[in-house]
Amino acid sequence: MKRVAWIASSMVILIGVGLFVLHLKWENKSITVRNIYILDKTVFNSKYLEHKSFFWVLSNLHYQKPDGNPYRYDKDYFGFYPIDTELGTFDFRTIRLVEIDRMADSLDMLYYIDCYGVYSEDWMSSKNSALGQKVYGGLNQNDYLLLKGMKERGKLIIAEHNLFSHLGGGLEKEKLSELFGFTWTGWIGRSFPSFDTTKSNRPPAWVVNIYTTTQNKTWPNSEGGIVFVGDRDRVVLLINGHELEDSKVSIISPPSTVTHFGVKSKVSFTKWFEVIEAGPGLSTFSNFMLHLTPEGSSLLRNNGIPESFPAALGCSSGYQLYYFAGDFSHTPVYMATSEMVGGDLLNSAISLTLRPLGFEFFNGYYRPFLSKILSSYKAPNSSVDSLPPTN
Incomplete structure (x- = not known):
């Protein structure tokens, strides 16, 4: 027993020393200084899962303010700062009109992670507010003007879905379509392993209500599949084994994207996505793909929904834009691994x-x-891009 205990203690010490060495190597990496504006109006609790993965990447690359x-x-x-879900108390931080030009001049880049907002059924655990009542959120005029100012100055812009859908509120989609050159079709979607409303990972109640109310049908309470919602008054269901060969939504990338960005050619995506159309001058890096049966293809065609549509697109002509047509930042990470060389491998090992x-x-x-986006970006008129390590 003593030998087993000694071996176990030695292993713990070796692992601890190894992790400390990886952290020291990370400390000795050069520091990149960037002034970044980050917007997230959809923070449900103090876990900050909606944007933590972006901060993991910033930390791992040794970015500083x-x-x-x-x-x-x-x-x-x-954006939204939760305080107490029981009491329904919160705070928010927003940009004022008089600050826009000054901030557009001083910022290096911005990332609009989620503009959808927080609604009563997601935020207040007491459930006292009416279903669907917005607590806070939606893209507003100042948010739009900052985007416009950043584009005019040639700064890096990264944004995700709910930027301009009316589900997220805010400006008419035509203004943002004109600004960035792509169009939201009015459809959003998500895959669910089960449509059973008693399960934890189920479609939200408002989707079920729309479906049963507008189509006068009983909700299929067992099979999983993909939900499409159009302008929040239409619901199309693709059921696994009927309209779908597989309920997974895949992101497919061509060899050029795989080589340049270092991504896998095919990955599954489990969060909300939107159906957008890319205009001229934009490059589509990856596409969403559904695993449809002939019945599924027919159902989508009858509702004007394409079978494949952009997942990530961008532009580097005069300014730099990257748009992710899904809830890309809402992914699991372990922040402790971000401050280590090889932290991506450690994060993967824990996740596995x-x-x-x-x-x-x-x-x-x-x-x-x-x-790749962050490491390749050279901020216009930046006085300092990188510094030697602090120790």
Whole structure:
């Protein structure tokens, strides 16, 4: 027994020393200084799962704010700040009109992670508010003007879904379509392993209500599949084994994207996505693909929904834009691994053991894609891009 205990203790010490060495190597990496505006209006609780993965990437790349401090996922963003879900108390941080030009001049880049907002059924655990009542959220005029100012200055813009759908509120989609050159079709969707409303990972109640009310049908309470919602008054269901050969939604990338961004050619995506159409001048890096039966193809065609549509697109002509047509930042990460060389491998190892939903997407697509964008970006008129390590 003593020998077993000694071996176990030695292994723990070796692992601890190894992790410490990896952290020291990370400390000795050069520091990149960037002034980044991060917006997330959809933060349901103090876990900050909606944007933590972006901060993981910033930390792993050793990014710091202009004041020399690291970016913190619980403080360094604009948007919704939860305080107490029982009491329904919260705070928010927003940009004022008089600040827009000054911030557009001083910022290096911005990332609009989620503009959808927080609704009563998601936020207040007491459930006292009416279903569907918005607590906070939606893209507003100041958010739009900052985007416009950043584009005019040639700064890096990264944004995700719910930027301009009316589900997220805010400006008419035509204004943003004109600004960025792509169009939202009015459809969003998501795959669900089960349509059983008693399960935890189920379609939200508002989807079920729309389906049963507008189509006068009974909700299929067992089979899983994909839900499409159009302008929040139409619901199309693709059921596994009927309209779908497989309920998974895949992101497919061509060899050029795989080589340039270091992503896998095919990954599964489990969060909300939207159906967009790319205009001229935009490059589509990856596409969403559904595993349809002939019946599924016919159902989508009858509802004007394409079988494949952009998942990630971008533009580098005069300004730099990357748009992710899905909830890409809402993926599982372990922040402790971000401050280590090889932290991506450690994060993958932990994820493989615990298997949280969406970990394959972060490891195989989001992290390498975003890391490539950030590492390749040269901020216009930036006075300092990188510094030697602090120790």
